[in-house]
Amino acid sequence: MQKRLLPFLSLLLVIWGCGEAGIQSDISKNVEIDPIDIELSVPLLLVGQDIDETPPVSVSTGTIDISDNDFSEYLDDATKFTINKITYSIINFPSGSRADLDLNIDIAIAGGGSQDLLEILVQDAQDNADDVVLYQAGAGGNVSASAIQALEQALLNSQTFEMDIEIVGRNVNLQEENVDFQIVFKFDVTTRLQLD
DSSP: OHHHHHHHHHHHHHHHHHTTTOEEEEEEEEEEOOOEEEEEEOOGGGTTSOEEEOOOEEEEOOOBOHHHHHHGGGGGGEEEEEEEEEEEEEEOOOTTOEEEEEEEEEEEETTSOEEEEEEEEESOGGGOOSOEEEEETTSOOSSOHHHHHHHHHHHHTTOOEEEEEEEEEEEEEOSSSEEEEEEEEEEEEEEEEEEO
């Protein structure tokens, strides 16, 4: 009798421990946004020559909706979003060409203004095909903490956002007048769920 009673009492303790607060659970996903097309250009006379700096190029991700597309089934129970990490990779950079990329990235949240997220010099863009960490929670760095907080709140409120990026090529040597490549950003995001 006592052997049967002990598991039953243990189960009651677990259920009672959840109480009215319910159960908390975390769901994490690494969300990759669509690649951003970028073109660096030099005059024909400077193809194959070392150039200190190219004119600025402005690109945008377009509307990003992480919370709806990747967390839609959890939104009703979400109490918090945390951005754990932001990474980037550069793909399809033409072989034989090289450049450092000066990136100035702003975040624009729907219904609000634009905020500086970070400025970074990406050295040897042609060698950045693997995920490179731009931001890691708790690691400090040159990412705006207030922009990260605004982004986390926007995700909780199911708001969209976009990234506006100004790019300047530095220490450039292109083998063609126009060089096309892509930047891919990934957001490692955790949502805290409160389940009744």
